[in-house]
Amino acid sequence: MRRFIFASIAALSLVSAAFAVEPDEVLPDPALEARARALSKTLRCMVCQNQSIDDSNAPLARDLRLLLRERIKAGESDDQVRDFLVSRYGEFVLLEPRLNEHTFILWALPALGLVIGGIALLLALRRGKGTAANPLSAEEKRRLQRLLEGSDVKKM
């Protein structure tokens, strides 16, 4: 149900289909080209839905690919290119948001989730130590027995 929604949009953008990264864009220096490709995978094509400029065939994506190759050729670092694009298009252009007051929670959450979950687990374990297991009532035992009958339960 999601794939074809996705696909249907891709179809729309393919109407005037060109292709992402055309042969004429490729830089002659393989090292620089590799950097350009890696960088363009982290930049959003702003007129597309959740596509990087590396994947997108929109004209804007092509313009950005050419632009960042120009800048890389001129000797700028990845961060300089990124800063330039952010100054022009805003943080929205970065597929990996930078750590700031807006994205602090976003970045902290995975680690925080693990830590909080871990602490909760430890607490639960500690609490569990003191209490004895609740025995089943006679009726519950009988019911369980009935359910278990006829099927073989192997201890694993």
Add this chain to the structure above:
Amino acid sequence: MIAELGHFSLALAFALALLQAGISLWGAAKRDVTLMSVAGPMALAGFGFVAFAFFCLVAVYVQSDFSVASVYANSHSAQPLLYKVTGVWGNHEGSMLLWVLVLAIFSALVALFSGNLPMRLRANVLGVEGAIAAVFLLFILTTSNPFLRLDPPPVEGRELNPILQDIGLAIHPPLLYLGYVGFSISFAFAIAALIEGRIDAAWARWVRPWALVAWIFLTLGIAMGSYWAYYELGWGGYWFWDPVENASLMPWLAGTALLHSAVVMEKRDALKIWTVLLAILTFSLSLLGTFLVRSGVLTSVHTFANDPARGVFILAILTLFVGGSFTLFAWRATELKPGGLFAPISREGALVLNNLFLSAAAATVLTGTLYPLALEAITGAKISVGAPFFNRTAGPLFLCLLILMPAGPLLAWKRGDLAGVAQRLVVAAAISFAVAALSLWLVQGGPLLAAIGLFIALYAIAGALVEFADRTALFREPLAASLSRVVGLPRSAFGTTLAHLGIGLALLGIVAEAGWSEERIVALKAGDQVSIGQFDLQFKGVIPRQGPNWRDLVGRFEVRKGGVVVATMEPAKRTYLANGQSTTEAGIETFGFGQLYASLGDPTADGAVSARIYWKPLVTLIWLGGVVMAIGGACSISDRRLRIGAPQPARRSTLPAPAE
């Protein structure tokens, strides 16, 4: 006439579902045997009406009755029959009807196979299922009627979106819905447990096979969707961390956690409250997925139901079920008595850790998906959260999970021996490490991350095999003894091994694709040569080809390996005649587990045509791993103690135990 019959049938199904919910839940609350016994037949009848409505919709699609708005918008008389049928769910209205059909199927199955379930539990479960069906049927009838007529009727339809005219549409959405909606059963069981305020190992025994069924379908659905994107979209990607994809990954993660915690509950009577919570969470995430995709909240072109009325309705559904079930949980969970105790180092402990990581991963995906929406709503700031973020956050969580995975099944219940487990895994770890180091040396300058990933993938695979060898005492006892042990092994043990093996294989495919793929982006003229991997491709030129409702521009490649022709590839650029849209049809050849992948771009000014050619070693393992996991799930389901409908003493006529 057929459309009206379908519409009428849907309305009847709605009334019936409403009654099913009301009568069953009321009967269960009053312990009225007559009222409770109505639930089953009503669920079956409800399935009949929904199935008839669905059949009517298929019929108007097959007849190309363009007086029905949905047919007009999504079909064309020249479309092949298969795509006329699959077009039924290639749009909002029809896909919602499919959703409800799957729900009705599951309700009917529960009604059929739950004869030996305590009557109150059964009535409550079917009551909750009825309530879900009623709400979704109301949603369809009021906002998304697939049987809406057009007056005057158009002569020709607008055709199904070209990218959807693929066998993938026939398989992917039904599989995915079987997964999403299948989790409604564990949800219904959880709600029933909360209503009754009691839960026992027998409950877990009932929930686990249903959750397993849903999980198998969801696993296959996701794998299928991923492969579809891979071959259809033409740039060889298979996972984009797109919100709609995340929407299906979240219930999968929660559902996987549910399966594991249900094992603990069944075997050791522990983690009851947590299992109930997971059952609620998993279905809530399925509903959230439906909401994200259907409501247009993603403010994206992606979501094709951009009708705010629908969005608000779905939000109301979400609030009702998620809010309602969590309120019930907060109110009643304390009634559920905690059970079996265990030491931290034990099988239970390992499964808890598994749950911790899976939940953290689900939470990460959820946050990443919703964060931009929330941030924009609160502060107005627009940010993007895309693939690089998820790779960096959810990625390590998955890798940790896979490192821990082999140890789990080797630990004993209650109290395990970590040193003993480490001893048994050390060989697996050493071999994996050696191979990974070798790969780093062989692929000079290859990415270090790929070597680390390779190590973890191999270790997970080897770990699964070690566990299997351990169970069958392979190498410790004579082969014949081991073989007889294999025969005697419960099928759920095969299930564990296969599922764990599958995830290791999938990671191996992912690592190989990311680390060792080769790519050529070239402009080609007839006669040009490209070499990639161990292959030499010769471009033979471009020829036109005509299909029933499309026209192709086919590029022919002759593939040689060591001078011998091993294949011809024919990637194409396809233009659909009815609406002029075009798609890329990739040419794919499989060699071993690797694939050669070619897709064709546009002609360039100087008469050449641009093409992208990839060699992706081991890439098919990504999806085969998913299939192996699903087979593992199926093995586990066929285990005698879980088999649905296994002979049990009849309970139909007896009253449920009054002691509570």
